[in-house]
Amino acid sequence: VLDIRKLYGQTGMFTYDPGFTSTASCESSLTYIDGEEGILLHRGYPIGQLAEHSSFMEVSYLMLNGELPNSQELDEFSRTITRHTMLHEQLATFYRGFRRDAHPMAIMCGVVGALSAFYHDSTDISDPHHRKVSSHRLIAKMPTIAAMAYKYSVGQPFLYPDNSLSYTANFLRMTFGVPAEPYEVHPAVERAMDRIFILHADHEQNASTSTVRLAGSSGANPFACIAAGIACLWGPAHGGANEAALNMLREIGTPDRIKHYIERAKDKNDPFRLMGFGHRVYKNYDPRATVMQKTVREVFEALKVTDPVFETALQLEEIALNDDYFHEKKLFPNVDFYSGIILSAMGFPTTMFTALFALARTVGWVAQWNEMISDPGQKIGRPRQLYTGPTERDYIPIEKR
Numbered sequence: 307v308l309d310i311r312k313l314y315g316q317t318g319m320f321t322y323d324p325g326f327t328s329t330a331s332c333e334s335s336l337t338y339i340d341g342e343e344g345i346l347l348h349r350g351y352p353i354g355q356l357a358e359h360s361s362f363m364e365v366s367y368l369m370l371n372g373e374l375p376n377s378q379e380l381d382e383f384s385r386t387i388t389r390h391t392m393l394h395e396q397l398a399t400f401y402r403g404f405r406r407d408a409h410p411m412a413i414m415c416g417v418v419g420a421l422s423a424f425y426h427d428s429t430d431i432s433d434p435h436h437r438k439v440s441s442h443r444l445i446a447k448m449p450t451i452a453a454m455a456y457k458y459s460v461g462q463p464f465l466y467p468d469n470s471l472s473y474t475a476n477f478l479r480m481t482f483g484v485p486a487e488p489y490e491v492h493p494a495v496e497r498a499m500d501r502i503f504i505l506h507a508d509h510e511q512n513a514s515t516s517t518v519r520l521a522g523s524s525g526a527n528p529f530a531c532i533a534a535g536i537a538c539l540w541g542p543a544h545g546g547a548n549e550a551a552l553n554m555l556r557e558i559g560t561p562d563r564i565k566h567y568i569e570r571a572k573d574k575n576d577p578f579r580l581m582g583f584g585h586r587v588y589k590n591y592d593p594r595a596t597v598m599q600k601t602v603r604e605v606f607e608a609l610k611v612t613d614p615v616f617e618t619a620l621q622l623e624e625i626a627l628n629d630d631y632f633h634e635k636k637l638f639p640n641v642d643f644y645s646g647i648i649l650s651a652m653g654f655p656t657t658m659f660t661a662l663f664a665l666a667r668t669v670g671w672v673a674q675w676n677e678m679i680s681d682p683g684q685k686i687g688r689p690r691q692l693y694t695g696p697t698e699r700d701y702i703p704i705e706k707r
């Protein structure tokens with residue numbers, strides 16, 4: 307029998323908290339979530355208000371600096387980000403090493419990790435100027451990196467950033483534009499894309515953000531830390547859920563098949579879960595899903611398109627919310643439930659969905675990383691464990707086993 311006191315020391319408290327359901331890993335002044343009430347605030351501002359009135363550049367400034375910028379500060383910040391949108395030319399060679407059918411997230415893990423090999427003049431984390439430059443570089447280069455991953459997958463030439471455009475319009479042009487042909491960014495699509503970026507900008511200590519913080523706590527450079535965050539985000543229980551949710555909705559196909567999938571989600575012998583439903587923190591409607599649902603309608607109207615999958619999603623939501631199982635377990639649509647429908651209407655393949663999430667979440671990761679590095683009480687992250695293996699025993703020579 308293991309003596310816990312002997313293993314973990316006589317003093318202090320030892321907690322065993324798988325999945326960290328009730329353990330705060332840090333102090334943070336960035337994002338507040340009230341999961342019971344369905345409230346999300348960034349630096350105190352409700353997500354609904356930011357999505358309605360702000361822009362992704364403004365929210366990025368807010369997350370990094372703590373306050374909303376005035377017009378001059380916003381112009382300056384946007385210009386600074388614009389200065390860093392280009393990617394080192396040699397990185398294009400790096401892309402060409404991947405298979406064409408590689409998942410964009412696989413490419414992004416590699417390319418973002420490789421940034422430290424190209425921008426090592428901003429990797430001294432003890433220098434605030436280096437931290438600032440690397441933060442700006444990451445936010446600025448992610449649209450270029452994501453767009454290049456897309457272009458590579460469809461076999462089209464890469465497009466250089468056009469810095470006369472906004473952050474979001476520039477991304478859309480690099481993704482959907484073709485060299486030597488004019489590309490008009492639809493204002494409603496630009497607005498919707500920008501709003502989707504705002505909705506994904508940060509979400510306190512979720513799995514990928516905790517990964518970034520844990521990687522950063524060892525003193526690893528910011529590019530390596532963000533690459534770690536991208537790897538974690540990719541999982542279907544986290545950022546990969548937007549891709550999985552749309553695939554699920556397409557598989558359901560028509561509203562008459564919804565009930566069958568609801569029954570499957572409730573069956574404990576079936577690993578199937580309703581993707582885009584449920585959340586570790588929200589035990590109420592995810593406020594981001596509310597905005598996302600509204601944005602679907604706006605995009606459909608602007609592009610004069612529709613998608614039967616939206617009707618399936620609306621009916622699925624209604625049936626699930628009136629079902630005892632989902633009611634008792636407080637499972638509501640999360641940010642990923644509707645986002646895929648919009649992204650698909652905009653022309654993105656499902657494999658790009660999580661890449662777009664990573665692009666936007668980079669702001670949160672970078673802000674959280676900066677907050678952690680600037681914290682004088684910061685320590686290397688080092689969770690303990692509850693050891694369940696054998697107690698000490700003598701080595702047995704192989705011939706006696």
Ligand code: ACO
Nearest residue numbers: 542543544545547571579580581582583584585586635640
């Ligand atoms: N469908 C069916 N049942 C579900 C679902 C779901 N989507 N989500 C949770 N449950 C059930 C679980 O089976 C469990 O039931 P039990 O108490 O009978 O064992 C109970 O609800 C609690 O679920 P947990 O997995 O313990 O909750 P946890 O907080 O660990 O997981 C998670 C949260 C991972 C988001 C989960 O709800 C899930 O897998 N959802 C689907 C994937 C998804 O949409 N992820 C995106 C999250 S948002 C984001 O990352 C951006």
